[in-house]
Amino acid sequence: MKFKVNRKEIHQAVQNIIGVVPVKTTIPILANILFDLQGNVLTLTGTDLEVSISTQVDVQGEHDGSVAIPAKMFFEIVRELPNIPIELLCDDENKISLNTEKGFYRLSGETKDDFPRIKKTEDHESVTVDANQFDSMIAKTLFAVSSDELRTTLMGVFAKITANQIRLVATDGHRLVKIVNTNFVSSNLDREAIVPTKALNLLSKNLQGCEKIDLTMSDEHTVFELAGTTIFSKNIEGQFPNYERVIPQDNDKSVIVNRELLSSSVKRVSIFSNSITHQIRLSISDGQLAIQSEDIEFGGEAREKIDADYSGDSIDIGYNALYLLDILKHLDSEEVELVLKDSSSAGIVYPQAKKEGEDILMLLMPIRLNDE
Amino acid sequence: MPRAILHVDMDAFFAAVEQLDNPSYRGKPVIVGSDPKGGAGRGVVATCSYEARKYGIHSALPISQAYKRCPHGIYVRGRHSRYSELSGKMTSILGEFTPLVQKISIDEAFLDVTASMHLFGGALEVAKLLKLRIHQELHLTASVGVAPNKFLAKIASDLKKPDGLVVVKEGKEKEFLKDLHISRLWGVGKKTEEALLNRGIEKVGQIAERSQVELNRDFGKHGNALWRLSQGLDDRPVEANEGRKSISQETTFDEDIADPEKVEKVLFRLAESLSRTMRQEKVKGRTITLKIRFEDFTTHTRSRTFADFIDSTQIIKGVAISLFRRFGELEQKVRLVGIGVSQLSCSVGEQLGLFDQEAPLNTKLSNLLDSLRDKFGEGAVGRAAMLEKRTTKRSE
Numbered sequence: 001m002k003f004k005v006n007r008k009e010i011h012q013a014v015q016n017i018i019g020v021v022p023v024k025t026t027i028p029i030l031a032n033i034l035f036d037l038q039g040n041v042l043t044l045t046g047t048d049l050e051v052s053i054s055t056q057v058d059v060q061g062e063h064d065g066s067v068a069i070p071a072k073m074f075f076e077i078v079r080e081l082p083n084i085p086i087e088l089l090c091d092d093e094n095k096i097s098l099n100t101e102k103g104f105y106r107l108s109g110e111t112k113d114d115f116p117r118i119k120k121t122e123d124h125e126s127v128t129v130d131a132n133q134f135d136s137m138i139a140k141t142l143f144a145v146s147s148d149e150l151r152t153t154l155m156g157v158f159a160k161i162t163a164n165q166i167r168l169v170a171t172d173g174h175r176l177v178k179i180v181n182t183n184f185v186s187s188n189l190d191r192e193a194i195v196p197t198k199a200l201n202l203l204s205k206n207l208q209g210c211e212k213i214d215l216t217m218s219d220e221h222t223v224f225e226l227a228g229t230t231i232f233s234k235n236i237e238g239q240f241p242n243y244e245r246v247i248p249q250d251n252d253k254s255v256i257v258n259r260e261l262l263s264s265s266v267k268r269v270s271i272f273s274n275s276i277t278h279q280i281r282l283s284i285s286d287g288q289l290a291i292q293s294e295d296i297e298f299g300g301e302a303r304e305k306i307d308a309d310y311s312g313d314s315i316d317i318g319y320n321a322l323y324l325l326d327i328l329k330h331l332d333s334e335e336v337e338l339v340l341k342d343s344s345s346a347g348i349v350y351p352q353a354k355k356e357g358e359d360i361l362m363l364l365m366p367i368r369l370n371d372e
Numbered sequence: 373m374p375r376a377i378l379h380v381d382m383d384a385f386f387a388a389v390e391q392l393d394n395p396s397y398r399g400k401p402v403i404v405g406s407d408p409k410g411g412a413g414r415g416v417v418a419t420c421s422y423e424a425r426k427y428g429i430h431s432a433l434p435i436s437q438a439y440k441r442c443p444h445g446i447y448v449r450g451r452h453s454r455y456s457e458l459s460g461k462m463t464s465i466l467g468e469f470t471p472l473v474q475k476i477s478i479d480e481a482f483l484d485v486t487a488s489m490h491l492f493g494g495a496l497e498v499a500k501l502l503k504l505r506i507h508q509e510l511h512l513t514a515s516v517g518v519a520p521n522k523f524l525a526k527i528a529s530d531l532k533k534p535d536g537l538v539v540v541k542e543g544k545e546k547e548f549l550k551d552l553h554i555s556r557l558w559g560v561g562k563k564t565e566e567a568l569l570n571r572g573i574e575k576v577g578q579i580a581e582r583s584q585v586e587l588n589r590d591f592g593k594h595g596n597a598l599w600r601l602s603q604g605l606d607d608r609p610v611e612a613n614e615g616r617k618s619i620s621q622e623t624t625f626d627e628d629i630a631d632p633e634k635v636e637k638v639l640f641r642l643a644e645s646l647s648r649t650m651r652q653e654k655v656k657g658r659t660i661t662l663k664i665r666f667e668d669f670t671t672h673t674r675s676r677t678f679a680d681f682i683d684s685t686q687i688i689k690g691v692a693i694s695l696f697r698r699f700g701e702l703e704q705k706v707r708l709v710g711i712g713v714s715q716l717s718c719s720v721g722e723q724l725g726l727f728d729q730e731a732p733l734n735t736k737l738s739n740l741l742d743s744l745r746d747k748f749g750e751g752a753v754g755r756a757a758m759l760e761k762r763t764t765k766r767s768e
Contacts, residue, residue, distance in 0.1 A: 246727060366724055
């Protein structure tokens, strides 16, 4: 294999892939990136066996060929090089040399046969989605995904594509986000999958400058195709919980508050909350919302008040401040509406201003208050 | 305001339970502990009956020594689940007198009845009443010390064992202590005792006569503590058990174990018993810790922390076993394993879950086992996976 490439292009391509390469692995070949040259197109592939990503770079090809190259070392040298041409040469024994005007670098590759083959999907119908909109949907759901290996089905985002909508749902069992977007090109797909966090993070990193994503789903895999880059992910096996059932229908207390004001009050008050539970108490009464915390162990205490659009019975409800802040951070309207029932039921948070074709709902379960 | 503190100590608890359940043991020396194996056994005496104490047997004595002193004694292995069953009943009786109950081991507890004693006619009446209740409901005896602080209450409960009741009145602290031997004081171990005896100090009263400066010079910081105790001063509060930081159980094997499958089986049993205690006491925890001691006595702990507060048998077992498996191939035999849960929360301050209603089958099974055991006793039902030879177990 032999080709010439500009440092800038190969650096960008490797940077897109490096995120999938496992840092620690019991399968050493996975620490490599597969280089595959055909004509003037170099395809780079990385995988951790769950998620794979391939990207293509234009090069000046001389001899076709394939080799697996240690990802970390290769990434570090192209990162440190200035933008000059690089010539890459690989001999029959998988010895690689990089030649530049600065000098040469040698390293040992592995045979391409050891690199796992990515199973291409069967030909499934795909749907084209707007990259920006999808990126924002990912950003607003990923934070709520569970990192708890005991509940693997919550370790990804549930994605469902139907005739005229895409919905993403994420939950860790304490909070939940549901986003339904109807701005997409309609198709006749009707598919759903739990897509692992890592695949969506990679996708998000690779979306810069992209306009469209072609999305394909089969029972086992979800594939995202961007210009020149393909992300191929195994779906998380198992049943996503019945999220519709836990979205309350009979919450009757609606409170509208300024998102920034609430968020900054919660941040300050939570400094004085218990360091394990981060418990704060919201006390809502006519026209105002009080945010309080108390740490019995260390004697800390804090209380703030903000204006709220509310009239009705007063209600006290406890939340984990970090969870509430997460939710407020991932909404972008100026005001938010909290729709509550009582101190032990899920509260709903809506953005006050809606975007065309996008419905967002966030749920948060309370912390049981000490005085019940 | 003077406080009213009770120290309740069950008399020869494990041995008394054995004598209660086995009428033929009554009036005989009963030694609960590891198997003496004709004098060659390892391990120690956990408790022994008062009849056995006449032979010079006491807790923590090597079982081989005990066997030498009393070869005809009745040696029994501990039935921990039965003891914790009765201990749980004791706790609930104590809880009826005050919410400030600090259980310090399976068979003893401190109570602060300062606020509640007037409901019962005073601290002495509380002590009499709870001794009566324990006797009527558990058919066991307890010794109780009543005093203005924990230190004095604990000494008092020990003075007239078994079935004792000793009251130390406010203002009589020094008088109560003055003729007691110095070894009764907390923090007086062999070395301090020797040092005190070398200075001609034998009784607590003699310490009280020394000046603080003198004691500080001779014993450093410790001197100050000695002086305070000799005056009967102790202001530590009774901390109700919510203040507890962790809950754990561990097992020392009779023989060191090389087979990882056997270790895992024991972990399952520990997880089940620990999680049952947690559910009984309504605590959940976020951090699960595995403790392992190898045959060369090196001790390791590994832990994992979760977002959720956990009390499920299945999860605790799963995590403990996966932590155990991270040790890989066992290069040494295992001497002891234990599971601990920390970062505890009581049901107050608990993060509620969206899917709590959809309790998994395992939770339902645990709940069912719990209710059967509540009704028919700890030994009534068990998991088939746990069928094996008993090993000794200690709860902390």
